[in-house]
Amino acid sequence: MQFFSDNATPVCPSVMAAIAAADREDHGYDGDAWTARLDGAFSDLFGAPAKAMWVSTGTAANSIALACLCPPYGGVVAQEEAHIAVDECGAPAFFTHGASLMTLPGEGGKLPPEAVRERVEAIRPDVHQIPARAISITNATEYGLAYTPDEVAALGAVANDHGLGFHMDGARFANAVAHLGCHPGDVTWRAGVDALSFGCVKNGGMVGEALVFFGAQAEARAAEAERWRKRSGHLFSKGRYLAAQLLAMLEDGLWLANARAANAAARALAESANGRLMHPVQANELFLRLTAAEAASLRARGFGFHDWGEGAARIVTNWSQDAAGVAPLADALRALG
């Protein structure tokens, strides 16, 4: 049983069915019937006018979003362990033509609003220093914590006060919302978010995420984003297969159902490993203190997962699991004491 990452699971059956249903001739690129429905579907989901486009990967979604929010000479404030900072080989700098990541520490992967404000206000307004132009946060964070609506809004207020764009990397947005139980608008546009990378692949998709723009500038930014998508080689000729996956995710709340299953699995494991938790378990990731011997013993029993530095491990659950399904690992963890 594998807990390496939610990014390598099979595709969930409804998404696979949607792919099969899209297997007929249509217009190429983004001219097909599925793509045409995206704006509406995401506007409905978020309860506000939104512009939505399929993008092939989370890295592309994040980078294109930032390219629309930040000029080449600007800076993007982010938590120092954010995916954009440590796991994208500089993709944001590539797409923005050299914008700088201004990283800050933050408990559990969260960006502290007051630290952001201080950092931004310490920048001299002359041409010698890089001006902050955007904030980017990850929800759920890289440590599996969900920003609450209030927490997002506090950062949104900083963004608003300083004229910064506000981006949310939602590779595990569904897991965050499933935990919070709030309306998806509460942690996005209502809290000041301008652009959201809405993850699907980790939540049961095959390829394709959604990039969603909110607010008064949504239309203009989406038009810009379409240029970047083409120019970066991300405009698929058979785009309908991506659009169909996104639509399948939204239909009947599949995105939330999948996330709830993964979260439930994580909660079940957390209960069995209570004393070992390095972070609260809110989404579908557990970070555990685990000795090398303990890790080896779990692996010997067929459980796969990544080490997380020395004496620690990361366990990621996914849409295809649930509390019952992960019982063998839960038992094994409990047995470790």
Place this chain on the structure above:
Amino acid sequence: MQFFSDNATPVCPSVMAAIAAADREDHGYDGDAWTARLDGAFSDLFGAPAKAMWVSTGTAANSIALACLCPPYGGVVAQEEAHIAVDECGAPAFFTHGASLMTLPGEGGKLPPEAVRERVEAIRPDVHQIPARAISITNATEYGLAYTPDEVAALGAVANDHGLGFHMDGARFANAVAHLGCHPGDVTWRAGVDALSFGCVKNGGMVGEALVFFGAQAEARAAEAERWRKRSGHLFSKGRYLAAQLLAMLEDGLWLANARAANAAARALAESANGRLMHPVQANELFLRLTAAEAASLRARGFGFHDWGEGAARIVTNWSQDAAGVAPLADALRALG
């Protein structure tokens, strides 16, 4: 019956089956079992050591190839109607960080070797002028013509004489080889090609092309290309679904069988429209002189295709068709006289 483009057809059944067969957990990104087989499969196909990687689109494949062959201050010689020059919104400039396209006219989309040589030799070697560093050709060309092994080799000789990288955009490589009846190595590495964008999507794939490097620098360039693939957001986390498509294409010669079907369909149409042809029909595209009235009459009968300037049309056949399947359009064309 649609003849708009081969880039929007359904996925061919063997490829779809391969996608389904890849629908099980494996390592993420490029760490899976399918991806691991690509180098071998393409080396076998081409009869020479090759490094092959999946890339999401033809634009990405072309651009990443050029980024590995040409520095930011260099130039890429290409035919003026090449896809990289007119239909990629400047993607090659994005990936190369500003390299210049040095475009030349050429009959039927082909780049004339002597014109390339002249162009390259006219550049002063000082720092004021952009040095040519690569040649890029499309095979089959944008007008559906196939470069013969000798024609490619003549350009390869120019590349070799001047230390230029040599790239081939093979969005319809299969159609070219199917027409030529040669070994795929004859129009690539044996003729001096360093990097090939090996098209799959137009030939029955869903998403994903192969970028193939040949020659002594293949290893180093592929390592560089892997950086660009990640940095540009093209490293899919479920890359196995792309690798599986490519492998399916190579298995039992599917790539050639599909291309032969499309070519046969095009030939059948060409025979019915002989007097109207603006270019010889070698691959799966026809460019026809067609009055507005004639075009309208064909459309009225349900045939879809693009105009190609005034008084002309482009008709593209695809893997799902064959000579018999396009008989209705053949008859209609013949009836036009």
Place this chain on the structure above:
Amino acid sequence: MQFFSDNATPVCPSVMAAIAAADREDHGYDGDAWTARLDGAFSDLFGAPAKAMWVSTGTAANSIALACLCPPYGGVVAQEEAHIAVDECGAPAFFTHGASLMTLPGEGGKLPPEAVRERVEAIRPDVHQIPARAISITNATEYGLAYTPDEVAALGAVANDHGLGFHMDGARFANAVAHLGCHPGDVTWRAGVDALSFGCVKNGGMVGEALVFFGAQAEARAAEAERWRKRSGHLFSKGRYLAAQLLAMLEDGLWLANARAANAAARALAESANGRLMHPVQANELFLRLTAAEAASLRARGFGFHDWGEGAARIVTNWSQDAAGVAPLADALRALG
């Protein structure tokens, strides 16, 4: 006597005196008293509100201007022999992050307005093609011809109709205006020019050109340009020495006086070589048909100049010459017959 280029002459005495006069402590970068006077001095010169900044070279001025007028995915229409296209090693692509030069042929280095209009209108508005976003012309052209106010205005009208920025490379702007006898505003802002590279080095300066913005967006573009100037390493810490040169140029019409001297020298030579002229002589350049033997005989007598392809030569006069001063070459040319 050297006629290689006007870009390597000594500095004219008034400019050298201005440099000496700036040799006292002041604020660094662009905070000094000289720099503070630039906006006013150029606004006075052009008879309209202008934002002016010193820039180190013509290449930098041109590139920064284009970076302010054209996005990375856009195109700049220019004559195919323009300095930005053939002699700047891709600097415009570097500063614009990959914008494309859309080059057109044109007699005498001039860009024909109707050809520009056609080229721009032929671009499909979809995301696959690069949209034209700016026009750039050189006045006087690379062949020493001056655009008249009407000619500039005709291009300005195209720019206006299609929402394009309009840039003028004025490396030899003074020579053009000296020939035309018009107000400098007539061939710039009154004709729709948004940004002017105002040349000084070829006209007697040491280092430093002016980049001048006109019109409603001047302020915003200049602010953007200041970012690019810093980011590209062009913000000198002792900027006052550059500002002082520009101010010296404008004082008492030195810029025009210098250009008139150079033009007069060119005219004198033109009269002696009438039958050999390949282009009308309007500014300070002559392009002559000259056999290899004739060129050798002139060089033997101590006249230095560049060949211009086979059987032709380019002769450039400069601010330090005048009709009388170039009499020896004039005589020698006349003697050739």
Place this chain on the structure above:
Amino acid sequence: MQFFSDNATPVCPSVMAAIAAADREDHGYDGDAWTARLDGAFSDLFGAPAKAMWVSTGTAANSIALACLCPPYGGVVAQEEAHIAVDECGAPAFFTHGASLMTLPGEGGKLPPEAVRERVEAIRPDVHQIPARAISITNATEYGLAYTPDEVAALGAVANDHGLGFHMDGARFANAVAHLGCHPGDVTWRAGVDALSFGCVKNGGMVGEALVFFGAQAEARAAEAERWRKRSGHLFSKGRYLAAQLLAMLEDGLWLANARAANAAARALAESANGRLMHPVQANELFLRLTAAEAASLRARGFGFHDWGEGAARIVTNWSQDAAGVAPLADALRALG
């Protein structure tokens, strides 16, 4: 008496004389007699084969050096207060096409070798993380401390062990060497430095610094650097005026004499303000604890300087001063108690 910065002083007389002596016609760009002497002059100075080129500013020198040492997807390790990190508006990212600055804390502006080693070794070698490719240090540091030969060599060893390029920002290199009393080769090529930005403007020049490459790759990197210099608009047409300044600096040890004067002035001030020093005074900068009232009282007496955060000030001496010349400020500081 101004102590704002050494970057805004007058030009020292020998340099001004050299400019005047260069005021005659010669070949343009880098084809003149002065430029031709640079490689030899710097090779002599450093006691090793060196390639040297004039560059207009320190920002340009730093950025071009880094562009030659680090690919777009690579990282440059630097101290977090380095000029390249905080005062160049992202110029290194512009020239390297997006390379990342990996900043580390370090006492007095110095980069601790062991911290660099740890940072570099913590990077996973996969394509997801940005690989370190270069180290950049400032000597003297932004806090006026000089790296000793051993300290540089310790960093050079890390660079060597990990295949990193090694750059030194020597905006105040002369002040460092004047303090150390060592051979300039001891803190550069003998300690593993590949590229040095050799500062002149702060040391009495007008415009122009030298970019110097050492070692086996010097030739190739310098050729690359010449492309970047042109492409970034830094190739002056009257380059001889820059070359002449650099040569004047090297002649008769002017660079060291000027630095010694500035250092002596700083030392004299340091002795008067001993209890207030925040860093040892080794070069020509003093960082002092100073209350707002004290600062105001000094300013009231005509001394100009920058605050350095709250309760602190920065005082910079320069080539035109010496111990005697700064006596008034020394007295005033002493009087503050």
